[in-house]
Amino acid sequence: MTGKTILEVKKLTATVAGVEILKGIDLTVRAGEVHAIMGPNGSGKSTLAKVLAGHPAYVVTSGDVLFEGSNLFDLAPPERARAGLFLGFQYPIEVPGVSNSAFLRLAYNTVQGARGNDELDPLEFDDYIQDKLKLLEMDPAFLERSVNEGFSGGEKKRNEILQMAILEPKLAILDEADSGLDIDALRIVAGGVNKLRSENNALILVTHYQRLLNYIVPDFVHVIEAGRIIKTGGKELALQLEDRGYDWVAEEYRAKAA
Amino acid sequence: MSSAALQNLVNQPYKHGFVTDIEADVTPKGLNEETIRAISHKKDEPEWLLEFRLQAYRHWLTMAEPTWPNVKYPKIDFQDISYYSAPKPKKLASMDEVDPELIRTFEKLGVPLHEQKALAGVAVDVIFDSVSVATTYKARLAEVGVIFCSMSEAVRDHPELVRKYLGSVVPPADNFYAALNSAVFTDGSFCYIPKGVTCPMELSTYFRINTQDSGQFERTLIVAEEGSYVSYLEGCTAPKFDTNQLHAAVVELVTLDNAEIKYSTVQNWYAGDHNGVGGIYNFVTKRGLCRGVNSKISWTQVETGSAITWKYPSCVLLGDNSIGEFYSVALTNHHQQADTGTKMVHVGKNTRSTIISKGISAGVSNNSYRGLVKIGAKAQGARNFSQCDSMLIGDKCGANTFPYIQVNNSSATVEHEASTSKIGEDQLFYFAQRGVGAEEAISMIINGFCKDVFTQLPMEFAVEATKLLGLKLEGSVG
Numbered sequence: 001m002t003g004k005t006i007l008e009v010k011k012l013t014a015t016v017a018g019v020e021i022l023k024g025i026d027l028t029v030r031a032g033e034v035h036a037i038m039g040p041n042g043s044g045k046s047t048l049a050k051v052l053a054g055h056p057a058y059v060v061t062s063g064d065v066l067f068e069g070s071n072l073f074d075l076a077p078p079e080r081a082r083a084g085l086f087l088g089f090q091y092p093i094e095v096p097g098v099s100n101s102a103f104l105r106l107a108y109n110t111v112q113g114a115r116g117n118d119e120l121d122p123l124e125f126d127d128y129i130q131d132k133l134k135l136l137e138m139d140p141a142f143l144e145r146s147v148n149e150g151f152s153g154g155e156k157k158r159n160e161i162l163q164m165a166i167l168e169p170k171l172a173i174l175d176e177a178d179s180g181l182d183i184d185a186l187r188i189v190a191g192g193v194n195k196l197r198s199e200n201n202a203l204i205l206v207t208h209y210q211r212l213l214n215y216i217v218p219d220f221v222h223v224i225e226a227g228r229i230i231k232t233g234g235k236e237l238a239l240q241l242e243d244r245g246y247d248w249v250a251e252e253y254r255a256k257a258a
Numbered sequence: 259m260s261s262a263a264l265q266n267l268v269n270q271p272y273k274h275g276f277v278t279d280i281e282a283d284v285t286p287k288g289l290n291e292e293t294i295r296a297i298s299h300k301k302d303e304p305e306w307l308l309e310f311r312l313q314a315y316r317h318w319l320t321m322a323e324p325t326w327p328n329v330k331y332p333k334i335d336f337q338d339i340s341y342y343s344a345p346k347p348k349k350l351a352s353m354d355e356v357d358p359e360l361i362r363t364f365e366k367l368g369v370p371l372h373e374q375k376a377l378a379g380v381a382v383d384v385i386f387d388s389v390s391v392a393t394t395y396k397a398r399l400a401e402v403g404v405i406f407c408s409m410s411e412a413v414r415d416h417p418e419l420v421r422k423y424l425g426s427v428v429p430p431a432d433n434f435y436a437a438l439n440s441a442v443f444t445d446g447s448f449c450y451i452p453k454g455v456t457c458p459m460e461l462s463t464y465f466r467i468n469t470q471d472s473g474q475f476e477r478t479l480i481v482a483e484e485g486s487y488v489s490y491l492e493g494c495t496a497p498k499f500d501t502n503q504l505h506a507a508v509v510e511l512v513t514l515d516n517a518e519i520k521y522s523t524v525q526n527w528y529a530g531d532h533n534g535v536g537g538i539y540n541f542v543t544k545r546g547l548c549r550g551v552n553s554k555i556s557w558t559q560v561e562t563g564s565a566i567t568w569k570y571p572s573c574v575l576l577g578d579n580s581i582g583e584f585y586s587v588a589l590t591n592h593h594q595q596a597d598t599g600t601k602m603v604h605v606g607k608n609t610r611s612t613i614i615s616k617g618i619s620a621g622v623s624n625n626s627y628r629g630l631v632k633i634g635a636k637a638q639g640a641r642n643f644s645q646c647d648s649m650l651i652g653d654k655c656g657a658n659t660f661p662y663i664q665v666n667n668s669s670a671t672v673e674h675e676a677s678t679s680k681i682g683e684d685q686l687f688y689f690a691q692r693g694v695g696a697e698e699a700i701s702m703i704i705n706g707f708c709k710d711v712f713t714q715l716p717m718e719f720a721v722e723a724t725k726l727l728g729l730k731l732e733g734s735v736g
Contacts, residue, residue, distance in 0.1 A: 097706025107692035
């Protein structure tokens with residue numbers, strides 16, 4: 001089964017504060033696929049996620065990215081979100097004084113409204129979101145709290161997946177979705193993500209550790225180092241990395257290049 | 259600076275229009291005892307009020323303009339101002355002559371056309387709605403004995419009340435601008451709530467049509483007798499223009515036993531253009547005196563306008579168990595400067611005060627909170643809680659907090675919390691990644707930041723204030 005291509009990254013390079021972090025990334029993601037991007041700290045994993053979503057601190061210096069066949073960089077960051085690109089944040093931002101429900105509803109109305117769906121008033125939205133809350137085993141009281149303020153690590157991550165659930169992206173990039181989660185929270189987050197998968201959407205998991213991949217099984221595992229993807233394999237590659245670390249991959253890559 | 263330049267400065271007209279004739283009968287510029295006698299005579303005032311003015315003037319002569327506020331502006335020539343029968347704001351012939359940006363703002367705020375004209379200084383024939391509203395209004399207030407009229411009317415019709423309370427909270431010699439105001443005030447509002455009466459509606463200067471030109475030296479006095487309650491609204495969210503650059507108002511509130519006054523302000527005077535040219539200097543003295551036991555005065559302000567704001571709505575808590583509150587949002591953008599805050603002076607036993615101040619700075623503006631909490635020697639068990647939060651938008655603006663705390667009674671409890679935050683690219687990126695553009699994101703972040711103050715505003719004011727802050731910050735982030 002080969003799905004339609006959602007994302008095509010070609011020879012992408014990018015800098016932050018004048019330092020080149022991405023040095024030529026190639027990556028193709030098709031509908032229905034799960035890709036894991038792994039690598040040591042500072043290898044460029046999170047940078048790739050932020051560049052795709054359009055963080056203003058990162059400058060694309062060369063290469064192309066096609067999102068459903070169109071140039072992704074023609075779209076401003078909010079337009080990318082409306083077009084169906086979702087980034088689950090490693091460190092979600094706190095917004096004191098703004099209720100989570102108001103924030104979620106604004107996001108829903110902006111993104112779903114742009115796709116021609118009806119905007120929901122607060123009561124309609126309250127009805128709508130109940131099922132999504134159940135998906136992540138979240139208490140409705142959660143909606144009345146300020147966005148991410150005073151949330152535990154697990155609550156913040158669940159809130160990210162809740163946003164993914166209501167925005168229904170074609171491509172979700174989850175940056176360290178498992179960091180700071182205990183085993184129960186990990187199961188809930190992963191369970192929620194799995195229920196949101198379909199033949200029409202795709203997932204990129206940026207992670208340090210193999211353990212998330214026990215719950216969300218990837219079709220491809222990519223190892224990124226010094227701004228390049230140096231090895232791609234199946235789910236078994238993640239297990240090897242867990243076992244042996246990253247050094248052997250780098251050595252193998254350098255030997256091949258020499 | 260040359261005197262011609264000063265004249266331009268003080269009487270800077272709004273940049274568009276003002277081409278029609280100036281109304282006649284302009285008194286010469288300048289201030290001396292003769293000017294004050296002339297003002298008092300023209301208003302047909304009683305002798306005691308003339309004395310009040312003259313004493314204030316004589317004291318004013320001995321005072322120096324305060325230089326301690328954290329604001330900068332060229333020196334004002336007080337002899338270059340017309341203090342009475344100043345040229346009436348020159349009327350524009352039609353809306354076509356009004357700054358299109360202003361009209362756009364009105365439209366976004368949903369201001370009806372006839373009000374737009376009044377606010378922009380366009381000639382209006384008759385405002386039917388306001389006339390009828392005001393009439394119904396007066397009848398309902400008269401039924402319960404509430405007096406709500408212009409200060410001039412009050413001096414004529416209720417001289418004993420005015421004489422008893424005028425200057426009792428802000429003495430004529432209180433400060434430089436209060437003294438000036440006491441000498442030359444032209445009009446303002448007077449409000450009296452009799453014993454035991456809960457005012458049946460929120461009082462608003464907006465509906466009090468007979469004092470439209472109360473001018474640059476406005477005087478307000480509100481007295482709440484024992485067990486009474488009133489909520490008073492000042493200003494409106496629509497931008498307001500005036501040809502007079504200097505505004506020095508005085509507001510005095512008095513509550514007797516078990517009485518409460520809730521005073522809400524939305525201030526959006528012309529702030530000058532984006533380069534900091536023009537704009538109102540708003541140098542205001544506002545103070546409330548909780549004279550009676552268990553009485554309460556609550557100030558809520560949303561300050562978004564004026565080139566310079568210099569204002570400290572304060573409470574003197576004289577009666578035992580009396581309560582003072584100050585809830586403030588002060589927003590500055592472009593070249594605006596604000597030095598605002600409050601003073602809570604605890605005199606009586608078990609007096610309580612709360613200060614919640616939210617300062618927002620954008621552009622190249624400067625925003626300072628300045629507050630004093632003073633606990634007197636006899637204020638057994640007094641309590642204060644202060645929270646002063648600042649938010650910065652961009653990296654060229656400034657925020658300062660100057661809290662002064664003086665405690666002379668060891669049984670008192672004083673708490674002060676402060677924070678500074680910044681709307682940065684990471685927050686905006688988070689919103690952007692959820693499909694939300696920068697302006698909507700800022701608006702939501704700011705409204706969350708100001709929530710504790712907005713909940714104190716009357717409902718319709720709160721909705722308007724929310725919209726207003728969004729408008730004021732348009733374009734402030736790249």
